[in-house]
Amino acid sequence: MAIRKIAQLGEPVLRRIARALAPAELALPNTRALIDDLIETMRDADGAGLAAPQVYESVQLVVVEGRDNPRYPGADRIPLTVLANPRVTPLVGKPGEALDDVDAISLFEGCLSVSGVRGRVRRPRRVRVEALDESGKAVDFVWEGFRAAVIQHETDHLFGTLFVDRADSRTLTFLREYERHVPVAERLVDGGGPPGLEAKGGRA
Ligand code: NI
Numbered sequence: 001m002a003i004r005k006i007a008q009l010g011e012p013v014l015r016r017i018a019r020a021l022a023p024a025e026l027a028l029p030n031t032r033a034l035i036d037d038l039i040e041t042m043r044d045a046d047g048a049g050l051a052a053p054q055v056y057e058s059v060q061l062v063v064v065e066g067r068d069n070p071r072y073p074g075a076d077r078i079p080l081t082v083l084a085n086p087r088v089t090p091l092v093g094k095p096g097e098a099l100d101d102v103d104a105i106s107l108f109e110g111c112l113s114v115s116g117v118r119g120r121v122r123r124p125r126r127v128r129v130e131a132l133d134e135s136g137k138a139v140d141f142v143w144e145g146f147r148a149a150v151i152q153h154e155t156d157h158l159f160g161t162l163f164v165d166r167a168d169s170r171t172l173t174f175l176r177e178y179e180r181h182v183p184v185a186e187r188l189v190d191g192g193g194p195p196g197l198e199a200k201g202g203r204a
Contacts, residue, residue, distance in 0.1 A: 001036045003044050004055040009114045011056075015160040018051075018058045021084045023136030031061075035082055035134060038063045046071045047112045048078065049150045051157030054113050060085045062154040066147065071110060075146045075188060083131035083139070086155045090124035091142065092192075099124060101191040107149045108171070108178065108187045109163040118178045119167030123152050125192050145190050 007013050025031050034057055042050035042063055048071070049064035066078030092103035105125040108118045126144040129151055133139045143151055153163055164172065173182065 001033075001040045004037050004041045006041065006045065006050075006054050006112050007056055009162065009164070011113075013053050013056050013058055014113055014157070014162060016053065016058050017160055018053050018060045018158040020060045021132070023132055026084060026132065026134060026136040034059075034061065035063065039065070039080065039082075042112075043067075045112050048072055048075070049154040050112065051154045053157050053160075060158045062086060062151075062158070064147070064150050064154055066150070072146070072188075078147045078150065082134045083129070083151075084133075084136075086129055086131040086151065086158070088152055088155045089128040089130075091126045091128055092124050104191045105145060105149050106189040106191075107146070108173075108182060109149070109153060109167065110175075111153070111163050113157075114162060114164055116175045117164070118173050118175065118182070119164060119169070120171035121149070121153075121163050121166045121168075123149050123166075125149075125190055127152065144192065146188065 034052060038050050038052065038055065041055060042065065046069055048066050048069055049062060052059045052061040061084050063082050064078055065080040066075060093099045099122060103125055104122045106120055106122045109121045110118045125148055127148045128142055130140045
């Protein structure tokens with residue numbers, strides 16, 4: 001296992017569409033090593049998720065995990081989840097229409113590839129996730145709340161999209177200013193969950 005270097009905003013790999021993995025590739029030693037390194041790198045950097053392109057590997061692989069995370073205090077926990085070729089489908093709202101507040105999760109997101117910046121992103125709060133798990137088996141589940149936002153953010157990485165592309169640009173803030181000026185109650189607003197920071201947990 002190794003902690004890998006994290007690509008920063010401007011690296012072309014972050015803007016490429018990553019290659020899908022064949023199920024059999026998940027058993028290969030190189031892929032196993034990449035998965036282990038993604039987990040170790042995510043944990044070392046206090047990330048809630050990490051996508052392979054962020055470590056210069058342009059393949060469709062993501063890891064997510066929500067522990068007591070100093071970068072997202074109060075957010076719900078997410079079990080360690082490794083997914084290849086994830087496809088995320090919103091289960092709320094209508095395509096092309098603005099999301100109702102009750103269907104949205106609004107989170108000041110950050111990204112290990114955009115160091116020191118936060119910005120508010122509104123996303124569907126309930127999504128279907130179809131993917132392969134670590135063993136190459138197809139999985140299909142529903143996530144909501146904080147973990148729904150995280151899996152959307154990570155899946156975006158596989159298609160060359162960063163949270164700054166989706167953020168309300170007037171909310172972009174450096175970390176020091178975020179801590180000073182963004183009230184805690186506004187950092188994570190889950191329209192369908194309980195009030196405050198207690199984002200509603202999903203199902204895996
Ligand atoms: Ni990111």
